[in-house]
């Protein structure tokens with residue numbers, strides 16, 4: 407909510423202004439109820455104070471008295487507050503009250519009065535999203551981002567509506583908007599990654615580090631619960647592969663949980679480990695992993711850089727649902743080859759891309775890559791890995807549909823190393 411400042415501070419200040427300023431101080435201190443009372447007194451003395459009506463509206467809105475707040479904003483406008491602020495406040499409130507048509511009219515008036523108001527464009531975009539007018543919503547967010555290019559909320563909003571537009575049959579429009587988004591914000595990780603996926607353009611070789619960090623920091627708190635709801639099975643599938651290979655855990659291995667997330671693999675890895683290391687880009691995920699008390703070492707680092715810095719340090723590396731954030735796999739397989747000792751095992755899942763797609767891998771509009779089995783096998787071979795198991799199975803559900811993938815176990819040959 408945007409407030410209005412009173413600038414008169416003379417000793418002979420009229421009583422209405424003095425009361426109004428006291429009310430502003432109370433509102434700023436969080437006492438909306440007391441502020442509202444003083445605004446009423448100020449306006450009883452001088453009903454022409456347009457800014458006071460606006461600020462009264464803000465206090466009433468905080469108190470949940472939405473109809474009265476709307477009346478106060480309308481009074482501010484009627485009394486001549488015409489630089490767009492009271493219109494914006496009124497429009498936001500009408501959206502909150504689900505009075506969509508009125509909100510749209512008033513947002514348009516607010517933006518006509520103040521076209522450089524990024525918040526108003528963003529909030530009008532939110533209104534369009536409420537109305538499932540995703541193309542219009544995207545235009546609102548684009549305007550907001552033209553004014554505030556680094557505003558991550560507006561980037562999130564734009565990515566979300568382009569996804570919805572794409573999923574609901576507007577692929578062409580979504581792709582065109584996504585191309586603009588990428589062109590206008592080439593350094594923004596969301597625009598680069600999700601923008602490329604929706605535009606159908608070539609994405610980075612792996613999801614940008616900032617994108618991964620932001621996504622999982624935001625997701626960390628809900629991750630375990632949401633993944634359980636989706637019947638997430640990657641850790642269980644890898645546990646099965648490993649116990650088939652090595653039924654009696656020795657407790658003697660140096661084990662890496664690569665992209666450990668919240669540590670869902672730790673329970674089955676611990677019995678194999680002399681030393682269990684977890685690495686992940688997201689501090690939020692690592693905090694949860696730490697709380698399990700099962701890791702000897704947890705590090706916030708990028709996986710390929712970490713592997714490259716630890717030659718011949720591990721006997722087993724596990725990556726459950728991590729390579730879906732990688733497109734090309736050659737670099738990570740080759741870095742894993744350096745980090746594992748001869749005879750070491752690399753165990754991982756990928757989401758499967760059907761060969762009919764014609765590409766070795768591709769990124770989908772939700773931001774995860776999928777790979778064909780033949781590409782995974784070729785990339786493993788080129789990095790010197792010998793796959794001994796490659797099982798096709800369901801990794802989880804997404805929007806009610808199964809997500810199929812490959813659970814792979816590969817060995818670092820002892821010969822020639």
Ligand SMILES: C[S@@+](CC[C@H](N)C(=O)[O-])C[C@H]1O[C@@H](n2cnc3c(N)ncnc32)[C@H](O)[C@@H]1O
Pocket residue numbers: 618619622640641664665666667668669670671685686687688691707708709710725726727728731
């Ligand atoms: C879907 S979660 C899976 C977490 C865990 N392995 C599990 O099965 O629950 C993917 C994790 O990989 C991490 N990740 C993705 N790309 C990474 C990279 N290049 N370096 C390090 N961590 C990465 C993410 O931060 C995220 O925590």
